[in-house]
Amino acid sequence: SQKIEQNSEALNIQEGKTATLTCNYTNYSPAYLQWYRQDPGRGPVFLLLIRENEKEKRKERLKVTFDTTLKQSLFHITASQPADSATYLCALDVSGGYNKLIFGAGTRLAVHP
Amino acid sequence: DGGITQSPKYLFRKEGQNVTLSCEQNLNHDAMYWYRQDPGQGLRLIYYSQIVNDFQKGDIAEGYSVSREKKESFPLTVTSAQKNPTAFYLCASSIGTGKYEQYFGPGTRLTVT
Numbered sequence: 001s002q003k004i005e006q007n008s009e010a011l012n013i014q015e016g017k018t019a020t021l022t023c024n025y026t027n028y029s030p031a032y033l034q035w036y037r038q039d040p041g042r043g044p045v046f047l048l049l050i051r052e053n054e055k056e057k058r059k060e061r062l063k064v065t066f067d068t069t070l071k072q073s074l075f076h077i078t079a080s081q082p083a084d085s086a087t088y089l090c091a092l093d094v095s096g097g098y099n100k101l102i103f104g105a106g107t108r109l110a111v112h113p
Numbered sequence: 114d115g116g117i118t119q120s121p122k123y124l125f126r127k128e129g130q131n132v133t134l135s136c137e138q139n140l141n142h143d144a145m146y147w148y149r150q151d152p153g154q155g156l157r158l159i160y161y162s163q164i165v166n167d168f169q170k171g172d173i174a175e176g177y178s179v180s181r182e183k184k185e186s187f188p189l190t191v192t193s194a195q196k197n198p199t200a201f202y203l204c205a206s207s208i209g210t211g212k213y214e215q216y217f218g219p220g221t222r223l224t225v226t
Contacts, residue, residue: 004155032212043117043203043217044156051212089155098163098210099144100171103155 002027006090006104013111019080021107023073023090028102030092033066033073038087038106047088048075080111116140117218119204124223126198134189134221136204142216143209145187149173150201150220162187163210191223198225 005024013019023033032051036044050057050066050073057064063076077084087108091101117138126132138145144163148156158171162181176195181187187206191198201222205215 008153034214036217041220041222043205043220044215046214046216049212049214091156093212095210099207099213099215100158100161101156101215103148103157105153105155 002094002102004028004090004092004102004104006088007107008105010108010110013080013109015081015111015113017080019077019084019109019111021075021088021109023075023104025071025092028071028092028094029068030094031096032093033064034091034093034101035062035064035073035075036089036091036103038089040087044089077109080109082111082113085109085111117204117206117216119202119218119221122219122221124221126223126225128225129193130225131190131192132198132223132225134191134202134204134223136187136189136218138185138187138206138216138218140206140208140216141184142206143184144207144213145181146205146207146215147171147177147179147187147189148203148205150203156203159189191225198223 035047038044065074087106089106091103120135146161147159160179162168178190204218207213207215
């Protein structure tokens with residue numbers, strides 16, 4: 001069956017450290033993958049998109065990798081801050097590039113001062 | 114201010130009643146989406162529309178209906194046939210159906226008792 005898995009347990013880290021979140025999937029061949037941030041009671045906010053032929057994408061303190069062989073994406077936040085505390089969702093395109101997304105359940109990140 | 118608005122933020126209904134959730138965008142986006150989010154689960158796609166006067170069922174369309182008569186509006190009706198309607202509903206839009214990020218509204222929390 002098709003699955004997207006993100007760590008259901010919260011990730012707790014100290015301010016200034018690098019947070020690494022994982023997104024694993026099975027039985028999909030996504031054209032691209034996206035990462036979103038969601039704060040409690042609010043809609044998700046887009047962070048990064050990475051295509052199947054890209055290995056890595058960066059934006060300021062954020063970095064995403066995409067390994068289509070391992071069927072895994074890693075999302076890194078360097079020099080983390082308490083304001084980075086939120087739930088992070090990964091989403092796969094399952095429509096061959098027509099933007100029909102399947103979302104993981106998300107991983108909650110807590111950055112402690 | 115460009116963006117997506119959803120109203121109301123909280124909605125309470127009695128079982129057996131239909132209810133319509135509003136979604137409006139002024140981003141001039143062609144594609145619009147409706148998702149449902151339940152605690153501990155990823156967003157699940159209900160319906161999506163790639164262009165005015167056209168829409169397709171997502172993964173959990175049963176008990177829901179939509180219309181897309183105007184580019185900026187994509188209302189969702191939760192009918193009495195939906196067995197578990199209590200959830201957080203999110204509307205999103207994107208420029209098109211290619212490799213584009215989705216912009217989300219603030220969500221409507223529907224409670225049916």
